[in-house]
Amino acid sequence: MSEDETKPVEAKPSAPESAPAPKKKGGASRIFAWLLMLIVLAGIGGLGYLYAVQHPERLQALIHRLTSHPAPSTPAPASSPVAPAPVPAAPAPEASRTAPATGPTPTGADAASAQELMAAMHRLQEQLQQVEADNDQIRKTLAQQQRMDLNSRLRLIADPATGLKQLSLLWQDVSLSPALSDTQREQAVSMAAAANQALTQNALWLQHLDRFIAETGQPESGPDLIPHFSHPWLAWLAGQFHLRPATGNADKGSVILHARLVRIRNGMAIESWPSAHDWQPVHAELVLLASAAQKPGTKAPAALGLPDDFKTMRQAVANLHGVARQWLETAP
Numbered sequence: 001m002s003e004d005e006t007k008p009v010e011a012k013p014s015a016p017e018s019a020p021a022p023k024k025k026g027g028a029s030r031i032f033a034w035l036l037m038l039i040v041l042a043g044i045g046g047l048g049y050l051y052a053v054q055h056p057e058r059l060q061a062l063i064h065r066l067t068s069h070p071a072p073s074t075p076a077p078a079s080s081p082v083a084p085a086p087v088p089a090a091p092a093p094e095a096s097r098t099a100p101a102t103g104p105t106p107t108g109a110d111a112a113s114a115q116e117l118m119a120a121m122h123r124l125q126e127q128l129q130q131v132e133a134d135n136d137q138i139r140k141t142l143a144q145q146q147r148m149d150l151n152s153r154l155r156l157i158a159d160p161a162t163g164l165k166q167l168s169l170l171w172q173d174v175s176l177s178p179a180l181s182d183t184q185r186e187q188a189v190s191m192a193a194a195a196n197q198a199l200t201q202n203a204l205w206l207q208h209l210d211r212f213i214a215e216t217g218q219p220e221s222g223p224d225l226i227p228h229f230s231h232p233w234l235a236w237l238a239g240q241f242h243l244r245p246a247t248g249n250a251d252k253g254s255v256i257l258h259a260r261l262v263r264i265r266n267g268m269a270i271e272s273w274p275s276a277h278d279w280q281p282v283h284a285e286l287v288l289l290a291s292a293a294q295k296p297g298t299k300a301p302a303a304l305g306l307p308d309d310f311k312t313m314r315q316a317v318a319n320l321h322g323v324a325r326q327w328l329e330t331a332p
Contacts, residue, residue, distance in 0.1 A: 146179040151331060153177075157324035163271055164202065167320050168195035184327070191323055198316050202268060208305035209265040212286055216258040257285050271317070273310035283308065 156162055157170050171192035175185055229235045260282050264274050274282075286304055307313075 143179065146177060147331070150174065150177045150179045151328060154324045154328050154331075158321055158328060160321060162321075164195055164199040164317065167317075168192055168199055171195055171320070187323065191320055194316060195320050198313060198320075202271065202313070205306055206265060206268055209261055209268070212289070213258060213261045213265060215289070216254045216261060253285075257282065257289075273313055276309050276311070279309060 153170050153174050157167060157174070162170070171188055174180070175188035175192055177188075180188065226238050226241060229238055260278075264279070264282060267274060283304070283306065286306065290304055
């Protein structure tokens with residue numbers, strides 16, 4: 001076989017056949033399609049106009065619903081590699097933010113409950129006012145009672161017959177009275193202290209007077225000059241009479257001083273102090289008696305423990321009575 005016969009035969013593709021050219025439509029068909037579309041659109045518009053004229057409220061509701069609900073956003077195509085940036089929502093108008101929240105409309109039952117609550121509050125307020133008025137009346141009555149008690153004690157203090165012991169106790173009671181001012185309370189405390197001091201001083205004077213009364217007692221009587229008889233009848237007859245020696249002038253002075261001291265002491269016990277006319281002679285005799293009892297050569301005056309006069313004591317007691325009288329005159 002020859003070399004040409006042994007080579008394979010290569011297949012060559014045949015050239016494609018040319019496609020038939022499309023046939024062009026005529027211009028009449030296009031004009032007819034456009035006319036048909038215009039007629040349909042005009043019919044739809046006319047029907048919409050008639051619907052809007054016959055049912056305007058439905059049209060407004062439809063427009064409001066369409067405008068209040070924005071149309072959903074169209075999703076981005078799948079072929080887009082980058083997602084669009086989110087657009088921030090527009091802030092709410094100022095009017096919508098400051099608009100007051102509308103609550104539920106009150107019903108008739110709520111109005112009745114509110115009226116009952118207001119009536120109860122009004123009754124409670126009236127009761128509180130009544131209680132306050134009662135408290136004011138009680139306070140006024142208490143103040144009047146306290147003033148009456150104070151005036152009763154002041155009248156007792158102003159009485160000249162009230163003694164120092166009673167004056168001390170009464171002024172202490174007055175100092176505790178709530179009807180006093182601060183100034184009056186301080187004065188009442190000082191008056192009570194003055195009365196107590198005067199009472200203590202008078203008791204000390206009485207002790208010194210008792211000592212001098214004991215020293216100036218009755219002198220010892222001398223022996224009886226009538227003899228004693230053995231016969232019973234003569235002894236009985238002699239016993240009916242006594243004959244003793246007369247006392248000297250010194251003894252007579254001691255007896256007179258003793259009687260004066262006893263009289264003065266009895267008067268001071270009832271807070272009736274002697275006048276200067278009665279006390280000065282007695283005081284002088286007591287000074288001589290105390291000086292005679294001192295040791296020889298003693299130059300210091302004898303201490304009697306008794307005042308030169310009782311003027312200071314009488315003034316202190318008169319002041320205790322006088323302050324009470326002044327308070328009574330200025331009492332409301």
